[in-house]
Every structure is written in C-alpha cells, then in structure tokens.
Amino acid sequence: MKVLVPVKRVVDFNVKIRVKPDNSGVDLANVKMAINPFDEISVEAAVRLKEAGQATEVVAVSIGPAKAEETLRSALAMGADRAILIETDDTVEPLAVAKILKCVADTEKPGLIIVGKQAIDDDSNQTGQMLAALLGWAQATFASKIELGDQKAAVTREVDGGLQTIEVKLPAVVTTDLRLNEPRYASLPNIMKAKKKPIEKRIAADLGVATAPRLKVLKTEEPATRKAGIKVTSVGELIEKLRSEAGVL
Amino acid sequence: MAILLLAEHDNRTLSDQTARALTAAREIGSEIHVLVAGKDANAAAGEAAKLAGVSKVLLADSDALANNLAEPLAALIVSIAGGYDTIIAAATASAKNVMPRVAALLDVAQVSEIIAVVSPDTFKRPIYAGNAIQTVQTTDAKKVITVRAAAFQPSDAGGSVAIEAVQAAADPGLSSFVKDAISSSDRPELTSAKIVISGGRALGSSEKFKEVILPVAEKLGAAVGASRAAVDAGYAPNDWQVGQTGKVVAPQLYIACGISGAIQHLAGMKDSKFIVAINKDADAPIFQVADYGLVADLFDVLPEFEKAL
Incomplete structure (x- = not known):
C-alpha cells in the first residue's frame, strides 16, 4: 500500500514571528523555515508503516514556492521514497490545498494519506478533513495511534474528554496529533541519500484547480499584551491578594 | 438568512461552549437554529431550547450520530445547509473534526477559531499560536465558522423554543465507533471552570x-x-x-x-x-x-x- 504524506513549509517553531508595522502581514523575510512539526509526525508515521512492512512506498507532497523543495528533502531524509512539488507563489488556502491534493491522490492512488492536523502558521486545522470530504473517504483526525488491518485502520483519536477509537475503511485520511510518535532526526548518510531521491515538479496552475483565496485578509495585528503584575513573597501574601485584590477566592 | 449552530453535547447535557458560540452567532445574525445531532439527545436539546436568542432547536436522532463520527454528521449538516448562510460551532474536538468536512462539501472556506465578530462577514482570528491576530473577510455565499469559546461569554438561559425533529442523512458507512476512553471526574470541565x-x-x-x-x-x-x-x-x-x-x-x-x-x-x-x-x-x-x-x-x-x- 502506498502512503501519501502532504508536508508544508512553515516558519520554524522556535522563531518568534513579528507583525509588519503597517499591519499588512507577518514579516517572513530572512526567517528560518522548516517542515511543519505536525507534518514531521506524519512522515514519521508513514515511514514506520513502511519499516513494519505495512506500506510499500511513502510519497511526500508539498504545495508552495520552489524553496519547498527543502521541506521535501527533509521528508526524504527521514525515509520518504520520492516526492512531488506542486509549485506556486500564491497564498493557497486549505480548501485549495485539499483540491490540489485530491488531484495528486487521483493519480497516485494511495491507500492512506497521513497529514498533520494543523500547520503552525495559519493554525487552520482544515486540510485533512477537507481532503477526505473531496475524495469521499473516511477521516480519522487527531490520531495518537494508528493500527492497520485488512482494508481498514483502527485509529485512536485525541478528543476533548480523553481518547476515542474509531475504525475507518481504507483508503482514508488520518491527521496526526502530538502524541502519535516522536519524529527521528535524519542521519547524515540519509540526508546525503535524500539529495538523490526523485522530486517530480509541477506547476499548480497547470492542474486546473481554482486556487483564488476565499478569505480577504484585511489586517494582521499584534495581540493585546498582558502586563506583568507583581511578585509576592509568601503563600500567605498570595492568598491575601487573591482574596482582597482579585476577589477570586 | 438564518444561522445554524451545531451544538456540542454528550446526548445528556449541553456543553457551556455552545452557549458561548451562541453569543458569537448572535453578533452575526438574529435567526439562530441550534442543531442537536446525537442519539437520545432530548435532554441536551431541551437545554438548548432554553438559551436566550435561539429561534428553534433541530433534533436529529440516529445510531450513526451517537459518537460524533465526521461522515454521517457532515452529511446531515450538508443536507439542511440550504436554508442557512452561516454554519457555526464552538471549536471543540468534535466540531474541528466535522466542520472542515462540511465546508469542503459546500465548496466554501472555513474561518477557524474566531475570537471576535467585526461584522457579519468579517472576523478576527489568531494565527502563529496567537502571536498575531488576523482580520479576515469571507467572500463565500455561505460561511462556515468555528468559535474559540473562551473568547465569548456564554449566553444566558431565558428562552423556551420549540424542538423540531429533523431526519438524519444516510450514513456513508465509512467509519465506525470502537470505544471511548473518556476520563471521568467530579472536577469541573477544563474549558468552563472558574x-x-x-x-x-x-x-x-x-x-x-x-x-x-x-x-x-x-x-x-x-x-x-x-x-x-x-x-x-x-x-x-x-x-x-x-x-x-x-x-x-x-x-x-x-x-x-x-x-x-x-x-x-x-x-x-x-x-x-x-x-x-x-x-x-x-x-x-x-x-x-x-x-x-x-x-x-x-x-x-x-x-x-x-x-x-
């Protein structure tokens, strides 16, 4: 079974982003970029399925600028077999991403698509669910455990009250949550090997998918900041403040 | 046109987060129908019917809706979506699961986790883990929105409206429920605790x-x-x-x-x-x-x- 893993190039999670002074967006000039952490978990999950003999091929796909090739190389260094880059310099919203991924899935015919539950830039948490909808497939979101069976998968999901286990028919879309696995660091030999793995490049506009944004971004602002309060020196003082000043006890 | 608010509930009780999402819905429009989809969820529907600002409660009852599986729930919402220009829910695990599926089936964008309603088509939402706040305007005829419940006060009880039964859509049969491992405790719920x-x-x-x-x-x-x-x-x-x-x-x-x-x-x-x-x-x-x-x-x-x- 082939596993398709969509990966997104995003600002590295360690970078403290800055809003542009004219409120036109977030300043991304010369900022360190990396693979979206949730997508890294997806790649790890797919590679583990291959190592366990349950998947035959892991194909990474990214939609974005030419530089997203670096992101695909990260996935290849972790163990993906080959990659597809759908190039575009436009902002592509989750719905358009899902439509492009559907095109890729129609050609590649994977048995499973594993995708991060959200990207840490726009925090939308939509792509996997939308892709499942467009394909007419089952979805298992926020996965903390994936067990493959015959033409089906049991997926344990992180939900509000704890955990829920569901069974989905394959092919299906699974979105990954934090506790699914701890992604490996790519070894140097694997990083070198990844440079020789094939990346097929296509232009998004050639796929015949309408990618025009549906949302107009009017403004991007700094969040309201909270002022630091005071330091108290003892438990007694803390309780006194909470009772008399804050009135919350 | 009217607003459809998807209720968060466990069939017995309605989550406080729905009352908060209702407050956001009331800033968007005035005709609000609450959809309670589940199995034997009359009690939850009864609570929804008492919330101030709700015009009508729709109760869909079927085995397929008992465990919030995305496919049958999305099919239900899409089957009644024609009468609404806004479909909204608190951004709970269940709504985060189903709402993007609904949006894609309707071919519209979703606005995730709004923290403020600027106007009926313009909203504020956090990006980059809350390090920036974006104001976005939807251009789609139908809006699909999830609400960061903590950013809105809950609407009070105060009304009493009719509960109307709606037919569950056919279950696509793509997934099935196996089990829940839900932690139980006497402590208050994290998202609504004081x-x-x-x-x-x-x-x-x-x-x-x-x-x-x-x-x-x-x-x-x-x-x-x-x-x-x-x-x-x-x-x-x-x-x-x-x-x-x-x-x-x-x-x-x-x-x-x-x-x-x-x-x-x-x-x-x-x-x-x-x-x-x-x-x-x-x-x-x-x-x-x-x-x-x-x-x-x-x-x-x-x-x-x-x-x-």
Whole structure:
C-alpha cells in the first residue's frame, strides 16, 4: 500500500514571528523555515508503516514556492521514497490545498494519506478533513495511534474528554496529533541519500484547480499584551491578594 | 438568512461552549437554529431550547450520530445547509473534526477559531499560536465558522423554543465507533471552570502531579490542566493540555505551577482574568503574564497553599 504524506513549509517553531508595522502581514523575510512539526509526525508515521512492512512506498507532497523543495528533502531524509512539488507563489488556502491534493491522490492512488492536523502558521486545522470530504473517504483526525488491518485502520483519536477509537475503511485520511510518535532526526548518510531521491515538479496552475483565496485578509495585528503584575513573597501574601485584590477566592 | 449552530453535547447535557458560540452567532445574525445531532439527545436539546436568542432547536436522532463520527454528521449538516448562510460551532474536538468536512462539501472556506465578530462577514482570528491576530473577510455565499469559546461569554438561559425533529442523512458507512476512553471526574470541565490549576514538567512524574496538584484542585473546586511538556512526558492525560494545540481556557483564576510559559502554552491561557505563576526560576517567561508571581519550589508551596485555603 502506498502512503501519501502532504508536508508544508512553515516558519520554524522556535522563531518568534513579528507583525509588519503597517499591519499588512507577518514579516517572513530572512526567517528560518522548516517542515511543519505536525507534518514531521506524519512522515514519521508513514515511514514506520513502511519499516513494519505495512506500506510499500511513502510519497511526500508539498504545495508552495520552489524553496519547498527543502521541506521535501527533509521528508526524504527521514525515509520518504520520492516526492512531488506542486509549485506556486500564491497564498493557497486549505480548501485549495485539499483540491490540489485530491488531484495528486487521483493519480497516485494511495491507500492512506497521513497529514498533520494543523500547520503552525495559519493554525487552520482544515486540510485533512477537507481532503477526505473531496475524495469521499473516511477521516480519522487527531490520531495518537494508528493500527492497520485488512482494508481498514483502527485509529485512536485525541478528543476533548480523553481518547476515542474509531475504525475507518481504507483508503482514508488520518491527521496526526502530538502524541502519535516522536519524529527521528535524519542521519547524515540519509540526508546525503535524500539529495538523490526523485522530486517530480509541477506547476499548480497547470492542474486546473481554482486556487483564488476565499478569505480577504484585511489586517494582521499584534495581540493585546498582558502586563506583568507583581511578585509576592509568601503563600500567605498570595492568598491575601487573591482574596482582597482579585476577589477570586 | 438564518444561522445554524451545531451544538456540542454528550446526548445528556449541553456543553457551556455552545452557549458561548451562541453569543458569537448572535453578533452575526438574529435567526439562530441550534442543531442537536446525537442519539437520545432530548435532554441536551431541551437545554438548548432554553438559551436566550435561539429561534428553534433541530433534533436529529440516529445510531450513526451517537459518537460524533465526521461522515454521517457532515452529511446531515450538508443536507439542511440550504436554508442557512452561516454554519457555526464552538471549536471543540468534535466540531474541528466535522466542520472542515462540511465546508469542503459546500465548496466554501472555513474561518477557524474566531475570537471576535467585526461584522457579519468579517472576523478576527489568531494565527502563529496567537502571536498575531488576523482580520479576515469571507467572500463565500455561505460561511462556515468555528468559535474559540473562551473568547465569548456564554449566553444566558431565558428562552423556551420549540424542538423540531429533523431526519438524519444516510450514513456513508465509512467509519465506525470502537470505544471511548473518556476520563471521568467530579472536577469541573477544563474549558468552563472558574478556576484552573495547571502543572508543568517540573512535577516530574504522574504520581507527583496527582499528589501535589489534585488536592489543591479539590479544595478550590478547580479544573486541572497541564503544559504540553507535562502531557508529552506522560505526567498528565492529553485532554488536560492547555495551549494552542490543546484546550484554550479563560477562567477567573489560572494557577500555573512549574510551567515555564512557552508561547504555545500562553496562547491557551493568557485571556484568563487573573494569572498566578509559581516557579523556581525567577526568569521564567510565565512571570511576564502573571498578575501574581511566586518564585518558589512548588513542592514546598502547594501543600502550604492547600492547607491555608
């Protein structure tokens, strides 16, 4: 079974982003970029399925600028077999991403698509669910455990009250949550090997998918900041403040 | 045109988050229908019918809807979507699961986790883990929206409207429910508690977490939260995680114990009314958002705190 893993190039999670002074967006000039952490978990999950003999091929796909090739190389260094880059310099919203991924899935015919539950830039948490909808497939979101069976998968999901286990028919879309696995660091030999793995490049506009944004971004602002309060020196003082000043006890 | 609000419930009771999402819906329009989809969910529907500002409650009852599976629930919402120009829900795990599926089936964008309604088609939402706030305007004829419940006050009870049955759509039969491992406790729910006490990696083990944090929670009637580090380390279950990718809370009082204050965590609690931070490290970023900071070892301080309450 082939596993398709969509990966997104995003600002590295360690970078403290800055809003542009004219409120036109977030300043991304010369900022360190990396693979979206949730997508890294997806790649790890797919590679583990291959190592366990349950998947035959892991194909990474990214939609974005030419530089997203670096992101695909990260996935290849972790163990993906080959990659597809759908190039575009436009902002592509989750719905358009899902439509492009559907095109890729129609050609590649994977048995499973594993995708991060959200990207840490726009925090939308939509792509996997939308892709499942467009394909007419089952979805298992926020996965903390994936067990493959015959033409089906049991997926344990992180939900509000704890955990829920569901069974989905394959092919299906699974979105990954934090506790699914701890992604490996790519070894140097694997990083070198990844440079020789094939990346097929296509232009998004050639796929015949309408990618025009549906949302107009009017403004991007700094969040309201909270002022630091005071330091108290003892438990007694803390309780006194909470009772008399804050009135919350 | 009318607004469809998807209710969050466990068939017996309606979540407080629905009353909060209702407040956001009321800022968008006035004709609001609440959809309660489940199995034997009459009690939850009854609660929804009492909320002020609700025009009508729709109750869909079927086995396929018992466990919030995305495919049958999305099929139901899409089957009645024709009568609505806005479909909205609190951004719970269940709604985050189903709403994008609905949006894609309707070929519209979703606006995720709004924190403010600027006008009926324009909303504010956090991006980059809350480090920037974007104002977005939808251009689609239908809007699909999830609401960060902590950013809105709950609507009060006060009405009494009719409950109308709606037919569940055919189950696509793509998935089935196996089991729930839902933690049960007498403590209040994390997202609606007035007081939340959270522990971080400094707790060191799940035993210590229970031993030190829980007695204070009991005494205060507080819900218990945890940092991502504590959850990743296995000191606390996943559903306790407070942060951008966990639960977003805004209680009257938030007590952070042994939590350094990573951006990710702050995004989940910085709208709390009062924040108390207890940490050994005087330079921990959590002190920059705390109203009251106590630089001390939580293992010394929390038992003393509990006794003094």
